[in-house]
Amino acid sequence: MMLKWLLLTLVLALSALPARADELRLVEVLSSPERTETLKHLVAGFEARHPGTHVEITSLAWGSAFEKLATMVAAGDIPDVVEMPDRWLSLYAGNGQLESLEPYLARWPETRGLNERALTVARSVADTAYMLPYGFYLRALYYNKAVFRQAGIAEPPKTLEELRADAARIAQLPGKSGYCLRGGPGGLNGWVMFGASIAGGNAFFHEDGTSTLNDPGWVAGTSWLIDLYQKGLAPKDSVNWGFNEVVAGFYTGTCAMVDQDPDALIALKARMRAEDFGVAPWPKGPNGKAYPTLGFAGWSIFKRSAHKDLAWDLVVALNDPAGNLAWNQQTGALPIYTAAAHDPLYAGAIYQGWFAELADPDVVPTLMPTYLPGFAYFADSLVVRSSQQALLGQISPATMNKQWAAYLTKARRKQAEGVK
Amino acid sequence: MSKTLSRTLLPRLLHALALAAFVAFALFPLFWLLKVSLTPDDLMYGEGVRLWPSRVTLDHYGAVLRHSQFPLFFRNSLIVSTATGLLATAAASAAGYAFSRFRFPGKAWVVGVMLISQMFPLVIIVAPIFRLLAPLGLTNSLTGLVVVYTAFNTPFAAFLMQSFFEAIPKDLEEAAMMDGATRFQALRRVILPLTLPGLAATGGFVFTAAWSELLFSLMLNSSAAVSTFPAGLLGFVSKFSVDFGQMMAAGVLALLPVGAFFLLIQRYLVQGLTAGAVKG
Amino acid sequence: MTRRALALKLEPYFYTAPSLLLIAAIMLVPLVTGLSYAFHDLILLDPLSGDFVGLDHFREMLDDDGFWTALRNTVVWTAVSVALQFTFGLILALLLNRPFPGRGLVQALVFLPWAVPGFLSGLTWAWLFNPVIGPLPHWLQGLGLLATPENILSDPHLALWGPIAANVWWGIPFFAITLLAALQSIPKDIYEAAAMDGAGPLLRFRRVTLPLLAPTIAITVMLRTVWVANFAELIVVMTKGGPADATQILSSYIFTLAFQRLDFGYASAVAAVLLLLLLAYAAAVMVLRHAMTERA
Numbered sequence: 001m002m003l004k005w006l007l008l009t010l011v012l013a014l015s016a017l018p019a020r021a022d023e024l025r026l027v028e029v030l031s032s033p034e035r036t037e038t039l040k041h042l043v044a045g046f047e048a049r050h051p052g053t054h055v056e057i058t059s060l061a062w063g064s065a066f067e068k069l070a071t072m073v074a075a076g077d078i079p080d081v082v083e084m085p086d087r088w089l090s091l092y093a094g095n096g097q098l099e100s101l102e103p104y105l106a107r108w109p110e111t112r113g114l115n116e117r118a119l120t121v122a123r124s125v126a127d128t129a130y131m132l133p134y135g136f137y138l139r140a141l142y143y144n145k146a147v148f149r150q151a152g153i154a155e156p157p158k159t160l161e162e163l164r165a166d167a168a169r170i171a172q173l174p175g176k177s178g179y180c181l182r183g184g185p186g187g188l189n190g191w192v193m194f195g196a197s198i199a200g201g202n203a204f205f206h207e208d209g210t211s212t213l214n215d216p217g218w219v220a221g222t223s224w225l226i227d228l229y230q231k232g233l234a235p236k237d238s239v240n241w242g243f244n245e246v247v248a249g250f251y252t253g254t255c256a257m258v259d260q261d262p263d264a265l266i267a268l269k270a271r272m273r274a275e276d277f278g279v280a281p282w283p284k285g286p287n288g289k290a291y292p293t294l295g296f297a298g299w300s301i302f303k304r305s306a307h308k309d310l311a312w313d314l315v316v317a318l319n320d321p322a323g324n325l326a327w328n329q330q331t332g333a334l335p336i337y338t339a340a341a342h343d344p345l346y347a348g349a350i351y352q353g354w355f356a357e358l359a360d361p362d363v364v365p366t367l368m369p370t371y372l373p374g375f376a377y378f379a380d381s382l383v384v385r386s387s388q389q390a391l392l393g394q395i396s397p398a399t400m401n402k403q404w405a406a407y408l409t410k411a412r413r414k415q416a417e418g419v420k
Numbered sequence: 421m422s423k424t425l426s427r428t429l430l431p432r433l434l435h436a437l438a439l440a441a442f443v444a445f446a447l448f449p450l451f452w453l454l455k456v457s458l459t460p461d462d463l464m465y466g467e468g469v470r471l472w473p474s475r476v477t478l479d480h481y482g483a484v485l486r487h488s489q490f491p492l493f494f495r496n497s498l499i500v501s502t503a504t505g506l507l508a509t510a511a512a513s514a515a516g517y518a519f520s521r522f523r524f525p526g527k528a529w530v531v532g533v534m535l536i537s538q539m540f541p542l543v544i545i546v547a548p549i550f551r552l553l554a555p556l557g558l559t560n561s562l563t564g565l566v567v568v569y570t571a572f573n574t575p576f577a578a579f580l581m582q583s584f585f586e587a588i589p590k591d592l593e594e595a596a597m598m599d600g601a602t603r604f605q606a607l608r609r610v611i612l613p614l615t616l617p618g619l620a621a622t623g624g625f626v627f628t629a630a631w632s633e634l635l636f637s638l639m640l641n642s643s644a645a646v647s648t649f650p651a652g653l654l655g656f657v658s659k660f661s662v663d664f665g666q667m668m669a670a671g672v673l674a675l676l677p678v679g680a681f682f683l684l685i686q687r688y689l690v691q692g693l694t695a696g697a698v699k700g
Numbered sequence: 701m702t703r704r705a706l707a708l709k710l711e712p713y714f715y716t717a718p719s720l721l722l723i724a725a726i727m728l729v730p731l732v733t734g735l736s737y738a739f740h741d742l743i744l745l746d747p748l749s750g751d752f753v754g755l756d757h758f759r760e761m762l763d764d765d766g767f768w769t770a771l772r773n774t775v776v777w778t779a780v781s782v783a784l785q786f787t788f789g790l791i792l793a794l795l796l797n798r799p800f801p802g803r804g805l806v807q808a809l810v811f812l813p814w815a816v817p818g819f820l821s822g823l824t825w826a827w828l829f830n831p832v833i834g835p836l837p838h839w840l841q842g843l844g845l846l847a848t849p850e851n852i853l854s855d856p857h858l859a860l861w862g863p864i865a866a867n868v869w870w871g872i873p874f875f876a877i878t879l880l881a882a883l884q885s886i887p888k889d890i891y892e893a894a895a896m897d898g899a900g901p902l903l904r905f906r907r908v909t910l911p912l913l914a915p916t917i918a919i920t921v922m923l924r925t926v927w928v929a930n931f932a933e934l935i936v937v938m939t940k941g942g943p944a945d946a947t948q949i950l951s952s953y954i955f956t957l958a959f960q961r962l963d964f965g966y967a968s969a970v971a972a973v974l975l976l977l978l979l980a981y982a983a984a985v986m987v988l989r990h991a992m993t994e995r996a
Contacts, residue, residue: 027642031655033488058642061654067959071639074744075550077559091962095745184942237831237854239943244662252465252832271461374961381960385766388944392856439795439806442788442872446810449824449869452834456827468833511719518715530716537727538923539978541930541951543958544971547744548730571726574719576923603711632817634933650817664827671820682815683808 024055024307024314025079029069030297031059032266035330039318042326046317053310066376073097073302080305081314084131085297086121086370087379092300093130094373094415099301101129104312110320110337117365118336121296124371133298134319135333137261138365139189139282140292140353142268146276147176147256156257156280160197160224163257163283167233170256180249180258181225181234183391184242188379189293190259191387192368195221197285202366209412211405214398223397226390239391250277261295262332262354279353281363292357294365297333334358372411382407450675457481457668464665480669489644490670493652497631498677500562500648504569505627509581509619511574512626516581517607521590534575542572546639559640565648568636573626580625584618585611617688624685631678649674735975737968744962757969767970769945770953774974777860777949778929781867785928786921788868789875796876797883814873822937825866829853829938853939856946863934863947871928875920882916883909918989926978950974 028039036059043055058079060068066088072078073092084092092098101122105111111119117136122129141163143156151170157163167178182190196202199217206212228234235255238245243264250258251271258264259282268277282292299319301311317323321337325345328335334354335341346355357363369375383404390400458476459467467473484490518524519531549568550559558564588611596606612619634650641647647655649670656667738757743749761767796807813821828834830851837849852858886909894904932952935941941948941956948956950970958967 033655056643059644059655060642061638061651061657063654063657064638068639068642070744070959070962071547071550072642074547075554075559077550077554091745095747097745184940237851240851240854240939244657248465248662254832377961381956384942385945388942392944394856394944435795435798435800438791439810442792442795442810443806445869446813446872449821449828450812450816452828453820453824456833465832469831469835469838471835511722514715515719518712522712522715524709524712527712530720533720533723533728535982536979537723537731539926539930539982540731540975541932541954541971543932543951543955544734544968545727545730547958547964548733549726551733552726552730567722568726571722574723578719628815632819634817634819650819653819667823671823674820675816678815679812682812 023053024081024310026055026057026314027069027079027082028057028059029065029083029085030062030331031065032330034266035327038326038330042318042323043314045323046314049317050310050313055314066380078302078304080302080307080311081318082300082302083297084300086124086295086368087376089131089300090125090371090373090375090415093125093128097303098130099303099305099308099311101132101301101312101315105129105132108316110316113321113337113339115336115338117294121367122298124367131298131300132315132319133296133336134324135297135328135331135336137263137295137297137333138292138354138357139193139259139261139294140357141280141282142250142258142260142264142277143280144250144253144256144277147173147253151176151256156278157283158280160194160283160285164228164233167228167257168231171233176253177235177238177255178233178257179228180241180246180255181229181238181391182241182243182246182259183229183239183384183388184245185380185384186243187387188368188383189295191222191225191383192293192366193259193282193291194225196291196366197221197283197289198224200285200287200289202291202364204369204408205412209409209416211408211412213405213408214401219398219401222387222390222401226397229391230393239388259292262334262351265332265350266330274350279350281353281357281360284362288362290357290363291366292363294367297331369408369412371415372408373414374407374411378404378407378411453668453675454672456664457672459665461665480665481673484666484670484673488652488655488666488670489647490649490652490673492644493647493649494674494677496562496646497649497674500565500569501627501630503562503566504573504630505623507566507570508573508577508626509623511570512577512622513581513612513615513619515574515578516583517585517611519578519582520585534578537572537575542635546635549636550640553640560643560646561641562646564640565637565646568640569626569630569633572633573629577622577626580622581615581618584615584622587618588614620685621688624681624688628678628682631674734968735972737964738972739969740965742963742965742968744958744964746962749965753965757966758973760966761969761973766945766948766953767950770948770950770970773860773945773947774929774949774951777864777867777935777947778925781864781871781928782921782925784864784868785871785924786875786917788872790879792872792876793879793883796880811873811877813870814877816870818870818931818933819937821866821870822863822934825862825869825934826853826938829862854943856943859939859943859946863938866934866938867928867931870934871924874924878916878920879913882913886912914992915989918985918992922982922985926982929974929978 026039026043028036036057039057039059043057047053047055069082070091118133119129121133121136122131141156147170148154148156148166151166151173153166153169157166163179170176170178181187192202195213195218198221199215201217203212212218229239235249238249238255241249246258247260247264247267249255251268282290284290299315301308301315305311318327321340324336325340325343329345335343335346340346341355358365368379372378386395386400386403389395390397455472456464457480458478459473460475460477460479463473463475515530519527553559553564553568558567592610592614593603593606596610597603601609632650633648637648637651638654641651653667653670653674656663656670739752739754741749741751741753741756792810796803796810816824828836831837831849837846837851840846840852841849846852853862890908890912891904894908899907929949930951932949932955935947935949935952936955939947941952951974954967954971954974957963957970961967
């Protein structure tokens, strides 16, 4: 009797499980509920124009998206179209997993409307377009106007020297710190921006292929940031902070300045009044130049997709001027189309910080060496671990930079061998 | 008078105090979870360290129930955990019965295999399992999770069931077999009804474990239609922000069924284990 | 042999077969596959990798600071967590073993943490330790344990205590349940006899309770140790192994190696070492337990 009941429940339970059958699979990796909604909307338009085609959208949680997609692809469970962040591109393109988009771009009428930077980053691996970017993430300085007023500071800092002085003044306020340091995952951008701005140059390699990161200039740059932390101008627990902690630290006023991409606007607009924060160009270093990092993300097609033409049509639906604009309303990313810079989306006061950066010849947007094999591991593990050691005083900045340079030099050599 | 008072009252008082401390320690984090889930977003940080916010709201619960996919995730978790609980308990009671009633060649090996299966970090078999299940269509499926969870939980459940069976005198089924029943019939009609508390406890243990499992749910399944609740919780952590209020509200909601279930079975767990434990 | 005798001989295998087949297919075969990676240079997604490299990974481990740090942390994490879980679990079991009004409810409440998913426990405790949104740093300061209300999770000397606290909270019920069951199965007359001989409560505990509990203690401590050593969820959620690897244990290190560095070969080699260490430990406990039961 009991056995029968047991079996019956099981059969019922198992038959309730959904089956799978889809023509195109689209994977979103930087998921948020709002973005997924927009994606569904764009995909619905695509499906209406391609009767009989169904697109299955898979939205991975960002925190585990990297290991998830790698496991799927390695096991042969391969999607057709995938959202591709800059730092994963070398891994998938370098290992021959991605389809070259060149033939499609050659035929596509909108290719001419793309700005030069979009095509450059699309071809950042092996000079072949393995992705079509949908937007750029340029770092700028967010500052908490309320805390600045409290500390009696009128304007955001224009130079790193001013940034430090402002941070010191803010740190006098009870329970406040000047700078929201990101010592945990994703901290590499900060290290590169301070490093390059103090070093006065954003080259990662010498001509001979060895890394510049342990040159005195870069060491001075990372030492500068470490000193900022050790002098108490950043919150003590920021050694462990990732994106969410940094942003939470900023909007709670725990720390008053943070380097961030436009996508942080999404979280901030929901939690801060517009008059309480501003976005300013990244402060300049001793040589009068600033080097904010420039990131990007886009769409890629897997080589093993069985419906590549259809997959390209889907990419077009997501990334033609109309689709791209709708999408970037959710991502906050800067435009890939020359014409889009004048769109009302980017006209608000908040975006002026970024357009001022782009217009200023002394601001040099800096692409990180995401084209190197093993860059994802470098950024997400090696740098996190060694920079935390350096912040905590367990190793010297010079030792840290030496480790970084050694890894990058090796990766560069591996890449050169791969090309041969 | 005062001497007898101190002799009987003082230990009782200490006993009560010590228990109160344990209850407070057990409940305080859960209280905090509840507090965060009821705190409106604008007070989340400003009144972060207060024991109770100046205003409470059910908005997070409303959002979780109406605007997120959590009802779906709950359903999936319920299906997976129930199926796993039933299957693993069935398999484990058979194995536990054999461990408790038979001596047979290779028994030590069988026990050894089960012990070894508990001794390595499961991370290492994520990729091989994915490769094994993908061609069978068992990735991105609730059935796949049930199969995997059943395998993970059967060894400990078998040891538990063994100790429950040890508590039941052998004479009982021997008597039934004398009356002409086969051993299997005796097991079904005489022994299993007696181990009901044990079966409930084991089922509850497995259910709880399956309800909580994150790694494989995350790695094997990707579409929302087959996500379980712990993997769904991660969805509140996007690259752009964390909705802690909703996340904690979802957490509280997820605790209700498993907490209630646990309250029901915990007395059986102690009861059922009692006789078998020392021999275990 | 008659058919009936054969059937009787095969009966135990019939009972164990379903479990055994399932465990073999889902856990052992993948385990063997996983361990075979340890001898190969296997990088996920890299089509050029996969060569046999013999014991290279094990030699690499000798010079790998990350491995040794994680090994040290694993020992501390496991030993401290299990010791505290056990001590408090035993105290709780002794308290609950005495009848009092409302025992059922109290028992249910103190066992509740076990029902909380590990991920959610980690998250909750991470909140409690955050000075902006949690009370613990302020309490610790009030008690004089911290000079300022700071987050211990970002202090390399204290960080491991965060996940340990969460783990103790989460694991006390397991010990309390098993030990309470064992306590309740000790016949009352043994205590009465001991009391008649004039033994006080402490002496009775040492002479009667502990020896009778010893076999249960050995087996639960062993199982628990193995689980805790492999249990990385709390650490991953609360500290991600940081700051500067201060809370990295072997199983979280294996996760990083496999899914951040995508170096499945080396990750498997570290996992193999962990498995061997745990096997050796389990064997030692079993031998000890055997010796103890023999003596008793």
